[in-house]
Amino acid sequence: MEKLSPFVVGDGEKCIGCKACEVACHVSHNVQGITAGNIDTPVFPKLFVTRVERVTMPVQCHHCEDAPCAKACLEKAIYFEDDKVLINTEKCKGCKDCLVACPFGAVELVPHFVNGKEVIQENLGKPLLYGNKCDLCNARENGPICVEVCPEKALRLVEPHKEKKEKNKKAVATIVGMFKK
Numbered sequence: 001m002e003k004l005s006p007f008v009v010g011d012g013e014k015c016i017g018c019k020a021c022e023v024a025c026h027v028s029h030n031v032q033g034i035t036a037g038n039i040d041t042p043v044f045p046k047l048f049v050t051r052v053e054r055v056t057m058p059v060q061c062h063h064c065e066d067a068p069c070a071k072a073c074l075e076k077a078i079y080f081e082d083d084k085v086l087i088n089t090e091k092c093k094g095c096k097d098c099l100v101a102c103p104f105g106a107v108e109l110v111p112h113f114v115n116g117k118e119v120i121q122e123n124l125g126k127p128l129l130y131g132n133k134c135d136l137c138n139a140r141e142n143g144p145i146c147v148e149v150c151p152e153k154a155l156r157l158v159e160p161h162k163e164k165k166e167k168n169k170k171a172v173a174t175i176v177g178m179f180k181k
Contacts, residue, residue, distance in 0.1 A: 004160035005063035005083040006136065008047070008144050014154035017056035019049050021146035021155060028137060028145045030113075044110040046134045047146055058146065058155060061085060061106040061134035069133070072101035077131065084138055087131045094129035107133045 022045035029046065047060035063085045070078040070085060077091035078098055087098075089112070098107045111127040112119040119128040136157075137144045147155045 002065065003083060005065060005085070006157055006159045007062040008058075008060055008134065008136070008147060008155055009158050010057040010059070011154045011156075012055040012057040014152045015049070015055075015057045015150075016152055016154075017049055017051060018151065020149050020151060021045070021047060021058055022049055024145045024149040025137075028140065029135075041113045041116055042111075044108075044132055046132055047106075048108070059104060059106060060146075061102075062104055063134075063136065064103075068101040068103060069098035069107055069131075072097040073131075081138070084136050085133075086135050086138060087133060089130040092130040094131070098131050098133075102133075107131050 025045035025047055026043045047058045050057060050059050067085045075091050075093050077088045079086060079088065094109050096109060099109060109129040110132045112130055121128050142148065144157055147157055
């Protein structure tokens, strides 16, 4: 059986568009020892709260097993580690191929900051950009912080094989219950 990657999914019925997930994501990945109120750089979360008509919902990487973004990356900056699709920002050249390839629109290019200052490419005079997307809080022991901080519990970590087993158990219980009647 092929191992399926976990990913975070949002529930548009529950999401209120507060963007607590975006702020927590940015702080968790970029700002050690500083509270959200003291951030001195632009906020670049690894997920995007998006509003369409009357539905608001975070959109983020699904860590696809075939990872179109990784296939499109000529620099091989997008790679698999365990069951996650990650970006090596040192290798990323900001070419936009991953942006175009992602079926969810979960990748964006963001400027690189060092010590609160934007890094400018000397030869071009333009900001140094790199790909940015959900990494399932790879370095965080408790998993994705967005799931943890959502006040409406609109986000959840989907573990496909685990969910399939749970659905199988429910199906069996339902069938057994039908025959007991």
